[in-house]
């Protein structure tokens with residue numbers, strides 16, 4: 199299973215996002231829904247795991 203470890207820049211929480219598609223590692227940030235903030239925020243991609 200492929201997943202990313204994301205860190206929300208707003209609340210600082212890290213969490214795992216399961217992805218069904220591989221993306222290139224040049225992505226270093228992602229605008230995505232944060233389950234802690236309950237809104238879309240910028241995330242740093244800490245780890246990319248396959």
Ligand SMILES: [Zn+2]
Pocket residue numbers: 206207208209210211232233234235236239
């Ligand atoms: Zn957050």
